Amino acid sequence: MKPILTKKNGMITNLNRAQLISYFLGLILISFLFTSCTSSSFLSKVNPTTFYYDGHIYLKAKVNSTDCILDMDTGAEALFLDSTFFYTKIDSTALVDFTLEGVGTQKRKIKVYADLLIYSLANKAKAQQYTPILNLQHTARHPSDGIFGFHFMENKVIGIDFVxxxxxxxxxxxxxxxxxxxxxPFELKDKKIIIDAAVQFTDNFTYNGKFVVDTGSDNTLNFTSDFAKTVKLDTIIKNKVHRNSIAMGIGNYSSNFSFNLPKLSIADSPIHNVFVDYSVDESGALSSSNNYDGIIGNSILERFDILIDYTTNHLYLKPNKRFITKESNEQLLFSLLPTESPVNGWLVHSKVSSPHFDKNELQLGDVITHVNGQNVNELKITNFIKQQKKKTNKTKLILNRNGKIVHLTIESIILKMER
Incomplete structure (x- = not known):
């Protein structure tokens, strides 16, 4: 299932945890169709587990025998649990304080559950002590109960069929x-998969770099700010769009430039004309790194059948039917995230810096409460975006800005990028 709108386009689906559960229940009801549905899969002769995909890989799991949904993240080291799930389903007495760094510029103070947890999925189980508790459904935009990473997959082989x-x-x-x-072959550094890939920026400049394979990212390719400075991307890339974001994963704030990359080559598989980003963060996972030049996310990985062999440190790739994907050159001028704080509504969590957008006067942190007089609680973000792409007339918004009610009228929300 291809995502309707992914983070690369500046948007998420309006899927919530209840809808994810309904999705998995639906899969169970039609399980007798699995054989016919998977006949073309390279996993058809084994006993695979189904997952839901919207740019992230969501699997049914159990934590201490409690049903839940976990997001597969090869960029994460261990199990992380969502705070809402944890406080409602798990004993929350043994908590300690901890400081965590992620994508973005700010470190985050979190709680860590110090007692032992047992979590299981895909007929495998793992025990973990000291589990970080995060507000994933808000800060990381995951409609899931947690993230599982390297510790669960260590010394195993993981087969992924995105189609x-x-x-x-x-x-x-x-x-x-x-x-x-x-x-x-891949290197395993800091529990992260790092592969070689070639990136062509111009006809005269191709760089052979090292990149993290990260199933926890729904982006295409993000270059670190350190790499961008080293090769002077600000000078090389003439056509680019600047975007600032808040509520960006664990790190809270991030800033980057989007541009068209003429070619990305992984092994013998060149991918042409894909929109990618380079970070200008001064700290966080996309700032400086001695181990890698950037992060490859699911918007690239979904174009392959994948085997990750942690026993020999090898990645197996085979292009699938999504490999030749013509990417739209449209970027949303702003992107939205459902929120309940400070009020119920749609948080403006990223925006493009452009004269057109500045004229609209939307600001990071604004919470939209009404669209053309209708409460956003009665609407879906994805439907709103689809309607905005089709219409040319203006849209009236009511929003909360630092506790004050503001009325705005906006025009087009689409920016067409140059290739």
Whole structure:
């Protein structure tokens, strides 16, 4: 299932946890169709687990025997739990304070659950002590109960079929077909998968770099600010769009430039004309790094059938039917996130810096409460965006800005980027 709108386009789906549960229940009801649906999958001869995909990989799981939904994140080290799920479903007595750094410029003070937890998914189980508790459904925009990372996948082989939404976890590649897959060695540094890839910025400049493979990102490719400074991307890239964001993962605030990359080559698989970002953050996961030049996310990974072999540190890739994807050159001037604080509404969590947008006067942190007189609680963000793309007339907004009610009228919310 291809995401309707992903973070790369500056938007998320309006899917909530209840809808995710309904989705998985629906899969169970039609389980007798799995064989016919997966006949073209490289995982069809094993016993895979289904997942929901909207730019993130969501799987049914259990934490201390409690049903939940977890997001697969190869960029994360361990299990992280959402605060709402934790405080309503798990014993919350053994908590300690901790400071965590993620994508963005700010470190975040969090709570850590010090007792032992047992979590399981895809017929595998893992114990963990000292589990970070985060407000994932708000700050990281995940409609899930948590994130699982390297510790669960260590010394295992992970098969991912994005087209059929199937995942398989095993101890070796022996039961899996490797014909037509490209075998790529990877380095494992700080529990992260790092591969070599070539990026072509101009006809005269191609860079062979090291990149993190991150299933926790729904972006295409994000270059670190340190890399951008080293190769002088601000000078090389002439056509770019500046975007500032808040509520950006764990780090809270982030700033980047989007531009068209002529070619990204992973092994023998070149991907042409894809919109990517480079960070200008001074701290966080996309600032400086001695280990990697950027992060490759699911908007690239979804174009492949993938096997991650943590037993030998190899990545197996085979282009799937999504490989040749013509990406839209449209960027949203702002993007929205459902929020309950300070009021119920749609948080403006990122915006493009452009004369057109500045004229509209929307600001980061604004919470839209009404659209053309209708309360946004009665609307879906995705439907709002679709309607805005089709119409040319103005839209009237009522929003909360630092406790004050503001009335605004905006025109088009679309910016067409140059290739």
């Amino acid at each position: 059929n939404q199937l995942l398989y976890i095993t101890e070796s590649t022996q039961s899996l077909p490797l014909n037509d897959f490209q075998k790529i």
